[in-house]
Amino acid sequence: MSTTDTTQEIQTVERTHVVVLGAGYAGAMAANRLRQNPDVDVTVVNPQPFFVQRIRLHQFVARTGEPQTGFDDVLGDGIDVVVDTATRIDAEARRVHLASGKHLDYDYLIYAIGSRHQLPDIPGASDHALSASDWTAAQRLRERLDALDAGAPVVVVGGGLTGVEIAGELAGRGFAVTLAGGGAVAPSVGERGYRATLRQLGRLGVDVLEDARVTAVEASRVTIETDGRERTLPSPATVFATGFTAPELAADSGLTTDGVGRLRTDVTLMSVDDDRIVGAGDATVAAGTSLRMSCQAAEPLGAQAADAVLARIAGDAPKPVDQAFVAQCTSIGRHAATLQFTRRDDSPARAVVTGRVAALAKEVVCRGTVWNIRREAAHPGAFSWLRGPEVTAEREPVLQ
Ligand SMILES: Cc1cc2nc3c(=O)[nH]c(=O)nc-3n(C[C@H](O)[C@H](O)[C@H](O)COP(=O)(O)OP(=O)(O)OC[C@H]3O[C@@H](n4cnc5c(N)ncnc54)[C@H](O)[C@@H]3O)c2cc1C
Structure with a gap:
């Protein structure tokens, strides 16, 4: 008063x-x-x-x-x-x-x-899973990556947009990245956006194992299940991008x-x-x-x-x-991205921009x-945004 x-x-x-x-x-x-x-x-x-x-x-x-x-x-x-x-x-x-x-x-x-990061219920995850999901976790991950040799293997777990961005960025930095998709890579974009995303990850040398599910994590390796078989991959830094909580x-x-x-x-x-x-x-x-x-x-x-x-x-x-939503824009290293325009409800529309132009758009x-x-x-009150779709009681919340 x-x-x-x-x-x-x-x-x-x-x-x-x-x-x-x-x-x-x-x-x-x-x-x-x-x-x-x-x-x-x-x-x-x-x-x-x-x-x-x-x-x-x-x-x-x-x-x-x-x-x-x-x-x-x-x-x-x-x-x-x-x-x-x-x-x-x-x-x-x-x-x-x-x-x-x-x-x-x-x-x-x-x-x-x-x-922040949603820790999956996988043996070893609570001790060895790293993530870039929030400031504290990102500092820990950066320290670990800084201690690795150039070209060291890194497994990124989770094929959503955050996993794709991390995989692309680390591959661009020179790590030998495997992306364990857990069943899908970039599932929220349309077919053209999906193909472009895989192509761009491939150009950076990311080994995309779309169906691979991680079943155990240790300090310097992970066990994945793919095509019904278990395999072990070296990974002195395993980065989880398996959703937010x-x-x-x-x-x-x-x-x-x-x-x-x-x-x-x-x-x-x-x-x-x-x-x-x-x-x-x-x-x-x-x-x-x-x-x-x-x-x-x-x-x-x-x-x-x-x-x-x-x-x-x-x-x-x-x-x-x-x-409403406008687009999903995913960087893939510093020189490429997938810009998937969306309908207001975030479902993919036809328009997709890829490559360098999309990377520029992402920076913007x-x-x-x-x-x-x-x-x-x-100028308090100046911010405006795209409206709609109409809110209805039946719609269920979705996560990234
Ligand atoms: C690598 C990465 C890439 C991403 N890329 C995209 C993208 O391209 N496009 C997109 O739309 N989204 C993206 N996201 C998601 C996006 O960052 C989040 O959805 C967004 O930050 C949410 O905004 P927020 O304000 O709700 O929370 P935040 O930005 O997380 O801010 C929350 C703040 O609250 C603080 N806080 C936490 N706990 C407390 C507490 N107890 N008391 C006080 N303060 C607290 C935190 O420290 C933080 O500063 C990305 C996320 C990551 C990790």
Whole structure:
């Protein structure tokens, strides 16, 4: 609460404190957008003292790109940053407890803590699986890769778009990469995109074993099953890209989550348990939506989470989530990519661009994601996104 003394009257302005957990694509976008209302105080909590551009983590581990951007570059003036980790949300008290032992009280909470690697239930995985899925995991992987000889064998597990990106990047760096697809490679793109992806991986020397399933991991080798037979491959660094899961914070705080730990919200991104908690990004699943975990979805979700909070503060009804996908753009090394345009529901459309032009497009996309946040910092409310398809209660959420 603050008091403003004007010549004519004494005016009392209610201030609202919004705490944003996580300063990734969703959280940073939300924090900046909240500044449309000058009577809102925004505090962002994030474990790293900088913004991590997660979509460049495969470049970080291969030393071909830089994922860090200073908060002074992407967050608007007046936003408080607390470098810490939320450990528990006390919804009743409207309080967040932090790893440092401190706590923050809030009027509204935006839950945007992202996702991380989903560890598969495979013998040895908990000890030896590496990943590029989040900042901490990527640092560990980079250290391991740096210690290997040039041309060392590396097995990448998981044929989804993240696995393809990691395999391509590491092959471009000179490792002898095998991609164990687990049954499919790039399954979300159309036939032309799929063929182009395999061709581009082949040019980089990636050995694609589309059907290979990893059955055991050890420190310097993996066992795979392919064509009904088991084989052992040398792999002093085995990189898993077998899907994302959400952190336990929501579940540990007694909030309702889905099977992979995402905070369940209604169609306006409000937690189904508490009307002061609003979700955004990978860590959240809104009723009736089927949004792939992606920065493509996270930024519009962050903007809509902020809009929902601002509407509630203004006494208005928040709008249902309304956003669409445009494309799936997968880098394959530094000189090629597959740009698969999609329908609004993320299913592949006919148009596909490949090779160098697609690689350029991917670089524009990567820069664009940070540019969007920076622009929102300079002009709160400026970010816009593609709308639709209509939200219906029957649609099931999907993951990348
Ligand atoms: C190698 C790789 C390539 C990818 N490529 C693409 C791509 O091309 N296109 C695409 O759309 N998506 C891509 N993705 C997925 C994309 O990065 C994520 O979907 C996106 O980052 C989700 O955004 P977010 O804001 O929800 O979460 P994040 O960007 O993960 O941000 C969450 C933030 O919350 C912080 N945090 C975590 N726990 C806590 C806590 N307890 N308290 C406070 N803060 C916390 C994290 O440190 C992080 O800073 C890729 C992912 C990887 C790993």
